[in-house]
Amino acid sequence: MDNMLTLDQVTELSSILNQRLAFIAGPNLSSDLCSDFVIIATADDFLGVQGDVHQGHLEGFSELYSSIETCKVEKEDLEEARKHGNQYFFKKGEIISRIILVRDRVQGFVDGKEAWTYNSDIGIVLKLESGYVAITRLGYHDEMLKVTYLDELSVENLPATTGRFEVDVHSNYSLTRSLISV
Amino acid sequence: MGSATGGGSGGTLPSLQDVHSTLLAQFPKSSDGSKICKDGPNRTQYLYSDKPRDAAELLFKKFAQGRKPIPMKNGKGFVIKFANGDRVNFRPTSSSDGSPAIDVHISSQGNLYKIHFLENK
Numbered sequence: 001m002d003n004m005l006t007l008d009q010v011t012e013l014s015s016i017l018n019q020r021l022a023f024i025a026g027p028n029l030s031s032d033l034c035s036d037f038v039i040i041a042t043a044d045d046f047l048g049v050q051g052d053v054h055q056g057h058l059e060g061f062s063e064l065y066s067s068i069e070t071c072k073v074e075k076e077d078l079e080e081a082r083k084h085g086n087q088y089f090f091k092k093g094e095i096i097s098r099i100i101l102v103r104d105r106v107q108g109f110v111d112g113k114e115a116w117t118y119n120s121d122i123g124i125v126l127k128l129e130s131g132y133v134a135i136t137r138l139g140y141h142d143e144m145l146k147v148t149y150l151d152e153l154s155v156e157n158l159p160a161t162t163g164r165f166e167v168d169v170h171s172n173y174s175l176t177r178s179l180i181s182v
Numbered sequence: 183m184g185s186a187t188g189g190g191s192g193g194t195l196p197s198l199q200d201v202h203s204t205l206l207a208q209f210p211k212s213s214d215g216s217k218i219c220k221d222g223p224n225r226t227q228y229l230y231s232d233k234p235r236d237a238a239e240l241l242f243k244k245f246a247q248g249r250k251p252i253p254m255k256n257g258k259g260f261v262i263k264f265a266n267g268d269r270v271n272f273r274p275t276s277s278s279d280g281s282p283a284i285d286v287h288i289s290s291q292g293n294l295y296k297i298h299f300l301e302n303k
């Protein structure tokens with residue numbers, strides 16, 4: 001099963017390339033920097049990043065699977081964020097020089113043999129002049145996103161992801177996380 | 183980093199792991215799945231009652247421990263945030279079978295517990 005950003009969403013993401021970051025915000029993005037909806041504000045534009053869930057089927061097992069999606073930012077969203085002080089100006093004015101997708105490949109094994117594969121985009125990273133801003137999903141089955149400011153980018157220093165992939169005497173799974181430039 | 187107010191994580195309130203353990207201890211264990219029981223990580227648990235929606239709301243409030251539920255932007259439920267990315271989701275109508283459901287995400291364990299609320303058999 002694949003669960004990745006669409007070509008249109010990647011194109012939308014690319015629109016903020018080479019723009020200056022103004023702030024990161026969200027109506028419910030409090031100081032823990034966790035929310036289902038995050039606004040990337042640049043000097044010229046706004047781009048929304050939203051966590052959503054959809055029913056999916058993996059090996060006959062029906063479950064909610066989450067996705068990360070780009071979306072439009074409404075005036076009310078900005079006003080709510082401002083009203084609650086949920087605007088973060090760290091690294092303001094720095095140019096977004098690269099956009100990177102964080103892609104997970106989860107492989108399930110039964111009795112040592114590969115039984116299923118789940119590919120999913122779990123985050124978006126903006127490369128700035130002095131570091132990175134990552135917006136990543138905290139779970140494989142819910143909407144929550146986490147904003148992380150990083151000096152160095154590696155898969156190890158991105159937040160972990162919660163999931164329902166079970167391990168027992170017959171079943172196991174492995175996770176491979178990769179960084180893909182847009 | 184910018185200014186911020188409120189939010190749900192915090193302070194001297196108990197952790198989600200503590201709340202989860204305390205709440206599950208209130209339900210008798212059962213091998214037939216007819217009551218909530220902590221039967222291992224990542225299992226779906228079921229709670230049967232006359233009014234599943236009311237039971238789900240009540241348990242969600244207990245999980246909240248005074249925290250304010252936040253409606254999700256996609257309209258598919260509410261979330262309570264704890265420290266370290268831990269969180270509890272309440273979906274009044276789950277997409278799998280339409281029953282109310284609560285998801286408990288404990289980041290430190292990497293685990294998700296799911297509780298479905300069904301009408302008495």
